[in-house]
Amino acid sequence: EVQLVESGGGLVQAGGSLRLSCVASGFTSTYSMNWVRQAPGKGLEWVSYISTSSTIYYAEFAKGRFTISRDNAKNSLYLQMSSLRAEDTAVYYCARGGGQLDYYYMDVWGKGTTVTVSS
């Protein structure tokens, strides 16, 4: 079964750090991966992307504070978050990516892990 399972969320004080993990099963590391978040009662917000060759992109709010990485040997994706702010409070999803030059999609999603930043 193709599956993504996130972990590492929790309660952290503003200014603190947290490392999220996402373990993939049922498929190989030949896919790009993403982190997407959703604040309480709000919409989806893309956070970061990493390709199979570790090309990396970040949303503006994540640049300089968040670091995405992957360990293909462990079928794992990570998101190191630092200098956390109250507005980073959200459910963080990892999602498998795919597509062509003129479209991109995320076809497998984890259930999410909740990050709460207290001010």
Next chain:
Amino acid sequence: SSELTQDPAVSVALGQTVRITCQGDSLRIYYATWYQQKPGQAPLLVIYGKNNRPSGIPDRFSGSSSGNTASLTITGAQAEDEADYYCNSRGSSSNHLVFGGGTKLTVL
């Protein structure tokens, strides 16, 4: 503000057809991808590319595009289609992704 704009809410009578739209300059270059999200659940991919449905998505879901507007059409809406729908595409600079603000679909 989001680079992709969606109507916050749309309603449709059971069995009728509804179109959910998404506007943005990047849609002149890239196709929109559509996700369905029900309360407490992760998003579910429903449409990608020109008009492709993943396995398991009913054929009442379809996608189209014209100029800077992408549309998700549900032909014969069912009660289980009541959900939030998000469009998504590469951003105008192509090195990021962007979501629309989401449309809450109510099936009456």
